[in-house]
Each structure stands twice: as C-alpha cells, then as structure tokens.
Amino acid sequence: MKKILNEKGDLIAKCIVFQIAMSVFGIMINFATVQMGNTVLLLGGIFSILFYFALVGATLNEDGLKDKIKYDRLKEDADKLYGVKFMAVAYIPSFVITGIYAVFMSFGILEGVTYVVNMVIRFFISGMYIGIDIFLFSSTDEAGNILYNAFSMNGYSFLLYQIASVLVCGLFYYLGLCGVNLLRTKKDNQ
Numbered sequence: 001m002k003k004i005l006n007e008k009g010d011l012i013a014k015c016i017v018f019q020i021a022m023s024v025f026g027i028m029i030n031f032a033t034v035q036m037g038n039t040v041l042l043l044g045g046i047f048s049i050l051f052y053f054a055l056v057g058a059t060l061n062e063d064g065l066k067d068k069i070k071y072d073r074l075k076e077d078a079d080k081l082y083g084v085k086f087m088a089v090a091y092i093p094s095f096v097i098t099g100i101y102a103v104f105m106s107f108g109i110l111e112g113v114t115y116v117v118n119m120v121i122r123f124f125i126s127g128m129y130i131g132i133d134i135f136l137f138s139s140t141d142e143a144g145n146i147l148y149n150a151f152s153m154n155g156y157s158f159l160l161y162q163i164a165s166v167l168v169c170g171l172f173y174y175l176g177l178c179g180v181n182l183l184r185t186k187k188d189n190q
Helices: 002-036 038-074 082-090 092-107 111-125 127-137 142-152 156-177
Strands: none
Touching (some): 002 082, 082 092, 092 156, 111 127, 127 156
8 A cells, every 4th residue: 555655645535525526516506406306306316426537537538548558668467456455445445434424323323423423424424425325315205215214314325326436547547557548638549
C-alpha cells in the first residue's frame, strides 16, 4: 500500500475530491427530481452516476495511458489490476465509514449516532447513487419497506455501490493501460 500511495497519492487524493464533489452534485440532482416521479428520479440517478464515471474515468484512463508509455519504454509488464488496487486505497475511508455504519445498524448500536453517519454517507460519500437507491428500495408496500430497511438503511447497498465504483474505475485505468484512449478526438484519429 505504501508503494501505491507513493506512486498514485496525488491521483488518489483527486479521486477522493471527485467522490465528495460528485456526491454533493448527485444529492442536488436527486433533490430536484425526487418529487417528479420515479422515472425522472431514475433518470436523474443514472445521469449523476454517469457524470461521476465520466469525470473519474477520463482521469484514470489518461493515467493508464501515461503508465502504458512508461511500461513500454521500460519493457516491463504492467499490473493489470493496479487500477483496482489504487482505487480500493482511495475508497478506504468510504469503506470504513460505511462498513462501521452497516455493522452498527445491523446490531442496533448507537442508533442516534448512526443517523448522523447515514447522512454523511448519503451526502458526502454516495450521493451520486441516491436516485438509484431510492428507486430500487423505496416502495409503498410492506415487502418494499422491509427491503429498504434491511438493505438500504443498513448501508449494505452503499457498500455494493462502492465496490462497483472501484471495479468500474479500475476498468477505466486498465483500458488506458491497454492503449484505449476514451477521450480521442477526430484530430487524434487522423
């Protein structure tokens, strides 16, 4: 982990800032769409997730392209999972906060404090996923409320979203490492 922090510390810091900024952005989008019905809420949720992945993905893809040049010059094989590894390091604070929250909620520990942690998770860590989360797990029937309380309110859905984010972001880096430029312009293609 020390090697990853030395090599990619600036990129990890940038990804953490992106996560917080896009979480707040996602909350704003979803607050604006929550009263417009499930379809608009779902579209707002999808938009905020895609915007987050476009922002982070472009940065990681560019870094993968730079590392490809370095590895080609040194004639070394690149670690194909390196993007997943350093994104997992970038997500450590999110995993820790959400994991502790999930454990506390599952066992009913410190229920008053967990509400504050829930708001931190929803506003500053996983706000871009709120629209999807509300769409998937809120329902007016009893089964939907049970699912919402068991999965979303306990933080398990946010842990899954974070794992998926690490994997998708790792894929963007890997594509750059393979020489795929996702931001190629017409001028670059000529």
